[in-house]
Amino acid sequence: MLDEQQTTNPQTNGMAVTSLVLGILGIVLNLIFILPYFLGAMAIIFGFIGTKNSNGKSMAVAGIILGAITLLLKFLFWMIVIVLGSM
Secondary structure, three states: OOOOOOOOOOOOOOOHHHHHHHHHHHHOOOOOOOOOHHHHHHEEEEEEEEOOOOOOOOHHHHHHHHHHHOOOOOOOHHHHHHHHHHO
């Protein structure tokens, strides 16, 4: 009976999942010195590669957004440090 009913599992987009995970890690680990730059950039790169596949496209876009937010937060962090350091 199971042979007659073949279940098809849709393939997940590995690049999209990787982009999403890296974006989340970049935001969570934003106060570490160099790691968020790498995580944010890799989330954006993997996200753009992941958008080429129709499966998981929304995860790839979320990864791109989270990667950009990671880099923006790191930039704002350093701007605040510079401003407060010059006072």
